[in-house]
Each structure stands twice: as structure tokens, then as C-alpha cells.
Amino acid sequence: MTQYFVDDAGAYLGGFDGAEPPEGALEVPSAPDDARQVWDGSQWGPVVLTPADFPSLSPRQIRLALNDIGITSADVATKLAGNEAGTIEWNYATYFKRTHPLIAALTPAFALTEAQVDSLWLYAAEIK
Numbered sequence: 820m821t822q823y824f825v826d827d828a829g830a831y832l833g834g835f836d837g838a839e840p841p842e843g844a845l846e847v848p849s850a851p852d853d854a855r856q857v858w859d860g861s862q863w864g865p866v867v868l869t870p871a872d873f874p875s876l877s878p879r880q881i882r883l884a885l886n887d888i889g890i891t892s893a894d895v896a897t898k899l900a901g902n903e904a905g906t907i908e909w910n911y912a913t914y915f916k917r918t919h920p921l922i923a924a925l926t927p928a929f930a931l932t933e934a935q936v937d938s939l940w941l942y943a944a945e946i947k
Contacts, residue, residue, distance in 0.1 A: 820836065821834040821835065821836040822834065822835050822836070822840070822846055823835075823846065823847050823848070823849055823850045824840040824841070824844035824845060824846055824847065825844065825845050825847050825857075825858040826841075826843065826844060826845070827843060827845065828857070829857040829858035829859060829860070829864075830857060830858075831850070831851050831854050831856065831857075831858070832844050834850055845858075849863075851863040853866045855867065855868075855872075868937070870917040870918045870937075871917070871918055873916070873917035873937070873940050873941070873944070874944045875914040875915065875916050876914065876915050876940065876943050876944060877913075877914055877915075878909075878912060878913070878914075878915070879946075880943040880944065880946045881915055881943050883943070883946050884939050884940075884942055884943030884946060885939070887942075888939065890929055894929075895909060895925065896909075898925060898928040898929070902924075905921055905924065908921045909921060917936075917937075917940050922936065
């Protein structure tokens with residue numbers, strides 16, 4: 820019978836059937852639906868995405884999503900004034916990753932929180 824284990828921080832270690840789990844492993848009743856979930860002592864928590872987990876966006880997707888929250892291309896151009904490299908990236912990149920330095924620079928420029936950018940990113944990813 821397979822037994823499931825987590826470490827002391829709740830990170831999933833795997834299912835073991837006849838093999839010894841790592842020393843200090845704690846048994847839990849089931850495997851998570853997603854290995855990124857963390858055991859909180861009574862249940863599996865939600866999947867917590869890191870910026871590296873987010874999909875790449877096309878320039879079109881990101882511009883349409885920004886437009887939907889009232890940030891226009893002209894607004895971005897104003898924030899990038901004097902930043903030649905940023906302007907080139909914004910105008911000519913074929914895709915953007917959530918971890919792109921330009922995204923990190925524009926986030927506070929528009930007084931957005933990381934959580935707001937995450938939500939906007941996931942919204943933009945749905946634009947086809």
C-alpha cells in the first residue's frame with residue numbers, strides 16, 4: 820500500500836510503496852493534486868504560483884490586458900521616456916515573461932502590486 824509523505828515544511832516528498840521515506844518525513848493521507856501544493860497539517864493548500872510559473876504573453880495580450888485596466892500604450896511610452904533599452908524591449912519583444920525586468924520596472928511605475936500584476940497576467944493569458 821502506498822504511503823504519502825511531506826517534509827517538516829509540508830512540501831510533498833512522494834508516495835512510497837515498500838520503500839523507506841526520507842528520515843524525518845511525515846505521513847499524510849493522500850498525494851496532492853499538484854506537487855507544488857503544501858500540506859498545512861490538515862489539508863493540501865492551493866497551488867502557489869511563482870512568477871516563473873506564469874505563461875509567456877504576446878505583446879498583443881499584454882497590451883490588451885493593460886488597456887482593459889486603463890493603461891494605454893501612450894501611458895507606457897510616457898513611463899519609458901528616456902529608457903531607450905526599455906522602449907526597444909516594449910516595442911519589439913516577441914513575447915514577455917512575468918519575470919522580465921521591464922515588467923518589474925513598470926509595476927511600481929503604475930502603482931501596481933505584485934498580486935495585481937499576477938492577476939492581470941493570468942487574465943491576459945486568456946486573451947486569444
